[in-house]
Amino acid sequence: MKRNTLSYRIISRLLPAVMIIGAAILIAYYLFARSSISEHTSSNAQMTAKNTVHSIEEIVKQAELIPSNLAWMMESGSLTKDSLYGFLNRLVTNNPLIYASAIAFEPDKTGHLFSPYAYRKGSEVESINLGSESYNYLIMDWYQIPAMLKKPYWTEPYFDEGGADALLSTYSHPFYLIKEGKREFAGIITIDISLDWLTEIVNSVEILETGYALLISGNGVYVTHPSHENIMNHTIFTRAIELGLPKLRQIGRSMIKGEEGFSTLELPQIGKALLYYEPITSTGWSLGVVYPYKEMYASLQKLNLVIVILSLIALSLLIFFTFTIVNRMLGPLTKFAHSAREVAEGNFTAELPQIKSKDEMRELRDSFEFMQRELSEYITNLKETTTAKEKIESELRIAKEIQMGMIPHIFPPFPQIKQIDLFALLESAKEVGGDLYDFFLLDDKHLCFAIGDVSGKGIPASLFMAVTRTLLRSLAQKEKTTATIVSEINTTLCFNNDSNMFVTFFLGILDTTTGEIRYCNAGHNPPVMVKNDGLTTFFDITKGIPLGLYEDFAFTEQITSLKSGDTLFLYTDGLTEAENCKNELFSDQKLIETIQSAIAKSPADLVKYVLESVRNHVNGNEQSDDLTMLGILYKGDEVSTDKEMSAESDINMLPAINEWVVRRLKQLGLPDGLENTVNLVIEEAFSNIVFYAYEPGQKGKIDISLYLDGEMLVIELRDKGKPFDPTAAEDPDTTLPAEKREIGGLGIFLIKKMTDRVEYRREERVNVLIIKKKVESI
Amino acid sequence: MNIASQVTSERIIINVEGRIDTTNYGEFESAVNKILENSTPEVVMDCTALSYISSSGLRIFLTIHKKMIGAGGKLILKSLQPSIREIFDISGFSSIFTIND
Incomplete structure (x- = not known):
């Protein structure tokens, strides 16, 4: 029997009760029968003794x-x-x-x-x-x-x-x-x-199987006794000592005093026994009858055994019948459970068990049937409305897919350009939204990026967004200023804009080699600039007005520059105006704080961190506006392959070096005025190495690097020529008249004069010349 | 680097344009020497358009200067850009040459 079935539980609760009641009845019966037997035996003993005494x-x-x-x-x-x-x-x-x-x-x-x-x-x-x-x-x-x-x-x-x-x-x-x-x-x-007759009379008294009668004289001597050796040889008192039964002595005393009475004794061989004694008054003798308990209650014990066996049989029958009956009555429940499972799986016509009785089971079956009917109807209705809804939803979903397809969403987007890392995210409040972001390359080093927010939400906004994005892609060119591009988009959007929709827009073009950004804002939120030292501020922008409002608005271009490690963070107002259930906005202030607290360095991590922060802020409140974020990390110098110039030891490399210096200074954000000086220093050092470190006709590499160390611009040249220390040369005497001036030594002298520090060292077969010049960055 | 010259009987005016550096100083030197074959007592080097000069260039200037002095002539430098002038100052050439604004 399974432990968790109802039948098991009913029986397991019923059985102990039945057993307790049965046991109580048995015990009561036993006690009653025992006392009855005891009483009966006592009177029987008395009667037997009196009869014998009488005889x-x-x-x-x-x-x-x-x-x-x-x-x-x-x-x-x-x-x-x-x-x-x-x-x-x-x-x-x-x-x-x-x-x-x-x-x-x-x-x-x-x-x-x-x-x-x-x-x-x-x-x-x-x-x-x-x-x-x-x-x-x-x-x-x-x-x-x-x-x-x-x-x-x-x-x-x-x-x-x-x-x-x-x-x-x-x-x-x-x-x-x-x-x-x-x-x-x-x-x-x-x-x-x-006294033979006396013996005969007393011995003829039959008491059960092992019971007996005995007679003692006035002195307590055994006159008759079933054990012959006791007769005339023992008194009841010597026997009491022999058996160690003080009680027998008391009985003996009582007997020779001519008293009558009952007593119980523990006798050898017989065990516990009942003794009744009665005097024979004329002679002063006393008669005793002995009833062994074992025999007195033998029948009772036999009866008990029978009753216990019968009880066990009755109990087994009770269990069997209870189980059968309960199972028969509750059997339909299992079938109901099975039907319910089928209904849950969608089969509303699942067969129900047949119930012939008119009890609760019948009621259950009726309710079940009713439930099946109602469910079936409900599902039919639901299917109809769902189909209609699904159609709309499916169209919206396709619209969203098309919209999402318009914006780039493969990251990193330009693995070939090591100077930038970029990540963007757009979450629509509704299926389709009016936010947009876009980024694409104008040539191999100019990145065009934009973010925008169309007034309103849903399908109209998404259509306007699609138009804006298409215009951006077709009008953006490297040669144009960002203000021109924005103005051209604006003009087209204003044309036939009867629904008066508009879009806030921010457009930027980043020169990935120098970090220069040209940008134009059309009424969009100021982006956040995270400088490489952690300083986080809103971008200084002219506000402008959103696109699609005034055809002739004059947009202006602004220029700034990103340094290595700077991050530009663009977003739509869905971020700063995200509301929690207490109508508290995420706010500009909190955005700055969040970005500052972000340990994440990559744009992807930053965007995800801010998103999580906004989610925590709204705390499950429904997203009311589209939310878009775009992060651009300018790695520039860190990854630039342009950091170092490796040139052949050939004077004719100078024009190429010259071009590199110009590029490099721009990357480092240094003023143009430095160009001539740096070029002169490098030319003098380079030509010195070409002429003196390498033998004529011998060619080798000269590695030149330019980098900033604090406020020092460091110019480093390394070559593998013979050891050559240009700083060892004596300075020429610049006070000498022309006739006496020497031709040589001038180059290194110029270097020393035009910079702040010149150091030479020989490292493992490499000449290292380090020249430092104090500069002020832009 | 471009060189143009006006030769009169009194003086030769040489207009130097662009850069004079280690790669082209030889070219500069031979071009100037060729002009100086028309010997005149005064040579004016107009440096308005000279954008860059390195020590190699300076050496040529010194060579020309010495040559002119040797021939009893005179070399006058004219309209040096500030950055060029700075180099002349540093190298001490400013005191050797006659420099006119």
């Missing part, structure tokens, strides 16, 4: 009657001394119960003892005088005690060895004679009775 008493009373009659006959004088022998002889002969009988007289004046005595010897009865010199009966218990008590007396049972060879007890009865008008004690009449 014994009857015989005893019968026996007692004989001496008592005899005493009367003696007193009345109907018996004479002479006739006594014959009388006793007949008495014994006629009474099988009596083994012997005697009439013992008090001694006469001479002290003569007279006691006729008849006893059985074999089958005969013989008579003798018991009194003799060797047998003074006057001191015997059977004579002395009743004589003193003046009442009848049963002696302790004794075994008459050699005589009767049987267990006997003597009953003594005093008799009186009238002498001289006075009633005087005259002697004792005895009868000896065999």
